[in-house]
Amino acid sequence: MERFDTQKSEDLLARAREVIPGGVFGHYGTSVRRPGPKWFSRSDGAYFWDIDDNKYIDYMCAYGPMILGYNHPVVDEAARNQYQAGNTVSVSSPVMVELAELLVETVDAADWALFGKNGGDSTSLAVRIARAATGRTKIVKIQDGYHGVAPWMMASMATEEREIKGITKEDGANLLQIPWNDATAFEQLIAEYPDDIACFISSPYDHPAMRDNTLPEDGYWAKVESLCQKHGILLIVDDVRSGFRIDLAGSNVAYGFSADMVCFGKAIANGYPLSALVGRDSLKKVASEVFYTGSHFFQAAPMAAAKACLVEMKKADAANQMTQFGNKLNDGLVNIASQHGYDLKASGIPAMPYYRLTNVPFDIHSQWIDECVTRGVYLLNYHNHFVSTAHDEDDLNRTFDIVNEAFKALGDSAQHQVA
Template identity: 55%
Template sequence: MDTTKSQALYERAKKVIPKGIHGHYGYAVTDASPVFFERAEGAHFTDIDGNDYVDWMCAYGPMILGYNHPAVDGAAAKQMAAGNTVSLASPVLVELAERLVDQITGADWALFGKNGADGTTLAVMVARAATGRKYVVKVDGGYHGAAAWMQTPGNPGSTPLDHELVLSVPWNDTAALQRVLDEHDGDVACFISSPYHHPVFVDNELPADGYWSAVETMCRKAGVVLIVDDVRAGFRIDLRGSHTAYGFQPDLMCFGKALGNGHPIAALTGSDALKSAATDVFYTGTQFFNAGPMAAAVATLDELVATDAADRITDLGERLNAGLVDVAVSHGHDLRATGVPGMPYYRIAGEGGAKFHARWIAACVERGAYLLSYHNHFVSVAHTDEDLKRTWDIADQAFTAIAD
């Protein structure tokens, strides 16, 4: 694969942009990888060197119905033509809130922002306003955005003070959570967690039997607001919110990424009990009232329901995983797929470990299957049986190519 144009533009970018490609996109860049896209359609993108990829990263989650989805982009364009950022709110604000209240289990209201971190930040503020307490409890390795309090302690640009009020417990460890709640009795505002554990660099983990109902009970007893961060998994497990699939009811539910199929929109939904606190909190932004992305979100929700998206994505993901595991076995390798089928995290176990796995992933990318070695992947409604077959073939060729 030739990535000359991407790499040349990357060199140019480094002169005017710190790191060239900043943030999470930057981590994926190597000296041979594609860096810039030319166009995207359905579940594919083409880089600026003309290479076509089956995209299993889906822009890190937002793409759930396919790039350039006509109904979604059409709804956004229609709204934009009428007005996007105006001095008043658009009626589509109310329509979207009603839509989420109807669809998301336990949601009585909704507020909107742009990125997932808007929702998680607002959720924590609402929890603090409601309880008058200061501590946030999260899960070790859980990602909720890039604001200072969400950073890994020690990260450049954050200070110990940013983390002073953030406590952390291992995933699936109810005893540890209980200990923290006891140690800080009366001081913990909220427990925030994704519905299952999808950190980077390690196998993803589903909730243990009884985990979420135990957490819910503990939070209720301690007067702690339970926040589910469904920014990444939202709509890929259950269209009513992932908590519905896992049988528990959070007080606050955060959505982003897939909600607008690529248009910038995030939402916080919550229970009636927290509506008054949510009313009191001032957290907003100049672009929070963009009407175009809201229209895109309404159309996305319609399409997700019409295509039975979560079940379809789960089925596709199960087949993708089974096929890749078979290919790996045929080459004598033990490929593990963890997390939910719609967001598989892959790891080749055994000798060679992470290095061998990274080489295999790079060989897949070179051949046109866009995968990442250290992050969960994303399956979309737009992926086809042909994409599955092409990916299995590429995986097969990649194992052969790196055999020695």
């Protein structure tokens, strides 16, 4: 099985570099640093095709937004109808009310909903509402937790060794960070700052880049919840990435705790631009007083898409379907790896697996990913993956064939062992 020819991708990248800083920016910029496709020509179901017309089984799902498959007929029809009726207009559309009602009916923590475009809109709004509600300033987050590109958040990524360009120390002045799964560290912070902590914001489980992902330990969330309640700290769940892939009612429901606010984005509209912040009744008044807006926040078509997407996810029992598929994918990949002498670890939830070859150095792991990508299985070396309800048994079998070829191309594991 030959590696794909991606010459047209490389040629367009050279053109892009002339007019776009970096060629491709942000998280999509990873593609320009590795072999493989840089530009898609079309997408459908679980696949995309690059501009050289190579087909890929997509296990990144646009980094999460695609959950029901690309070009989903029901979601696209809902969006199309709304585009035809009107999208960005001088007043809001009734579909905003219908979507808020559906979220309130579906999501455990939702008594109200506000809408934006990106996940970072929801997380930044949640933090502002928490400050307004408590009259306190400090935000507690998990080390390496990611909540978007707002300055308060990016400041948390700076270390002695790593400068984050365009961010000042002051941007992070009110940030406190603790390790994942460490409720005792949270308790110590509360003792240190008894009257200052407005909120605790965290994804429901730890899904950092470049590291194995970690689920909550037994009792962790119950302890965090009780500390928040005891000390008047608002508990914000960032479900932007994992939302709808664990539990349609919010990932906190699956992990048995209550949240004051839950942030959604990515998959909420199967790729149409929308994010949502939902929250408890007790925060509704203050949420109405925090000024929050954007020129495109009121677009009706993405809201129509989200309504259809929620209905379709419910019908398909999407989270369970993706969990079952993810389990089969993980088991198959681990098994194939071991036949070639490699230890593959799959961590995180089955619907969002993070992969790491544990018995070879990271650059060999990256080479294995490249061998998969350039034969038609789209994976990423440093990030968790995503499955969708469009991935099926045929995709699974084709994936296993390609991954087997990728290991053959990588060669004997013994020559790459970690010392």
